[in-house]
Amino acid sequence: MTAPTASPATASPAPVSPGPLAGLRIALFSGNYNYVRDGANQALNRLVGYLLRQGAAVRVYAPTVAEPAFAPTGDLVGVPSFAIPGRAEYRVPLGLFGRVKRDLAAFAPTVVHVSSPDPAAHRAVSWARSRRLPVLASVHTRFETYPRYYNLAFMEPPLEALLRRFYRRCDALVAPSESMAQVLREQRMNYDIDIWSRGVDREIFHPGRRDLAWRRGLGLADDEVVIGFFSRLVMEKGLDVFSDAIDELARRGVKHRVLVVGDGPARDWFAGRLPEAVFTGFLGGADLARAVASMDVLFFPSVTETFGNVTLEAMACGLPVVVSEATGSESLVDDRRSGRLIRPGAIRQFADALQAYVADGALRSAHGAAGEARSRDFSWDRINQTVADTYLRLIRQRAARG
Template sequence: MRVATAFKLPESAAPAPQTRPAHPLRVALYSGNYNYVRDGANQALNRLVTFLEAQGCVVRVYSPTSDTPAFEPAGTLVSVPSFAIPGRSEYRVAPGLPDRLKADIRDFAPDIIHLSAPDPAAHAAKKLARRLGVPVVASIHTRFETYFEYYGLGFIRPGIEALLRRFYHGLDEIFVTSQGFGQTMRDTGIIGMAPAVWSRGVDKARFNPGRRSPEWRWSLGIADDEAVIGFVGRLVLEKGLDMVAAAVNELTQRGVKHRLLVVGDGPARAHFEALVGAGKADGAIFTGFLDGTNLARAYASADMLLNPSTTETFGNINLEAMASGIPVVAARAGGNETLVSDGITGALVEPRDMRAYADALAGYCRNANLRAAHGQAGLAAANAYDWDVINGAVLSRYRDVIAAKHS
């Protein structure tokens, strides 16, 4: 499987220089959610667009939009008609690409089309790319096919996987967030080709151990002898909220002194608060959504991160925690295994083994030296994840794909 720093064609397939576009590279990007909800995937896409434009590329982004976006988008954003998903109204789906947007893409004359969501509009964009003779690539950001199991709809997973196989077939390139995730997608048959790795970076000026604030901890009512277990993310069932609650409640039963610090918000918040005793004197602390230096302070002020999600393809929160100097207890699934070194920078646990989660957390709660050592190891490992290098590899791969199409 290729790695992010080695996107090169064999010498025998190397195209002549004149096959590359003479004008600035023009990229059309389709996203199912570019900025109306804040998550790791769309923030990575915005960073990629910012990088591409800084390199002189021209980027046009097509995505469903909202009247209340979570943040300002990078680049030129074109709204795609969409509707709210029933039961999850914070997310939207585009039923297709209207003729006017197909004409807009034709007029833009992209050198490459990048699709980041396998919805009906992306299917239409893929067909359009083929008609235009333009190379088309896709990136996979989440285990979308697994979500339905958390809502009692696991019986439709085979049908969803069949749709995904159809969508990812016949592309010029597929980007995944880690080698392990790419292999999982091949093992399940969702993709048939060896994908390229588009990893993730971390802003080390923002996330670092220097953000730790005892005063902030005190303001939340956290005692000095309480080990803080951080959970960061949208409060939705597929993030493993039930396993978080089960593990910390097990710690309480064992008499392990700790506090759960929950950073984030979402539709499952009330349900989660009830599970972890929010509002009680020694119950979980919910900060709501945090961003910027406030988020960085929360990471660094925790003593460990708990991430039981099995749907993550990379796990940005793992990397942000590592850059903040704290160990990570994560599910042995998805991209977690790429980032967390078991027994070195944290602990990897079988996804549904509640007692194993509790064991790992208890070890850190009771041993400050152990969590400090693993936190330092994680900090050193996080230094390798540089956004410009990672996004530069994507741009390099774009150019190779375009050149191969023209050769």
């Protein structure tokens, strides 16, 4: 278990100018704010940066480690946590104890934001409700789908029930896509759900990042069609489906290459399944954008995404995308115009879609251009303002109820 670390129990420094969100004080609880890099915590750090620039005060409560993946945005207070057995890179925050709880009380938030259904978040919800403070929960992943990737599918119904209890104690939810919001409504998680979409940094991700010389350095010829995958390498990202579909292409004699960008506990398994693939390991920022733009098509069969940051970044780089017909992807991809939406687990259909792109350069170009145009709709500042607006609405509603 890690001991909590905390800054002095004071408010964040006042901004130079008041800003439109002055007076808004957000206590944000995260299970992973910066110790392992992923799409969810990148979105949270961007949100905190935006809120601070607008004059809000933000305090983040999350597990901390000696060597985090990146520096946190804003004030981070460490909470006690333990490593998940079998997945030691991730930690479970235990709750609100001692100086962490005193720090929270001294900060005196006007709204509490919880971003993962862990023990600390449960305690934070109870703490807020006892003080009649509004609580917003952001949904970043389909936790209830994880057991199926570890031969524990029987755990899905009770896990869904636990999630329902957690989310229904919150005043509202924000989901990253309308398709995910609809899933949450159907699961009866909550009925006050706003959309907090995701953005893409178009100064980094764009077609101009394509670099054939870089590809050649990896042994990928200019005339080879490269099917790409980039994400954290864990089984819940659909690595088994990806591998099976690539095997099907090989059986059909479809010439292609595979480029995998990322790292994680399943890397050895994935490399063993795809011995001819090129693995770059983890890349970030401009290096990641260069790798993505240097692919020819993205294949990302995960069904656990609530939005699809990977898909959006690939689209911004001008790639056609082959993805599962699942929450998140359905809100991004226009089937047969900017990519293909395929029934989850349908190996032959995934292979059919990939084969069509491998065989037809004009089709790749047309669908890639359509996806790149669609990606221009996602501005981070506009997207993050929707969360700020939700905070303010919940505060007004709470005040009106007295």
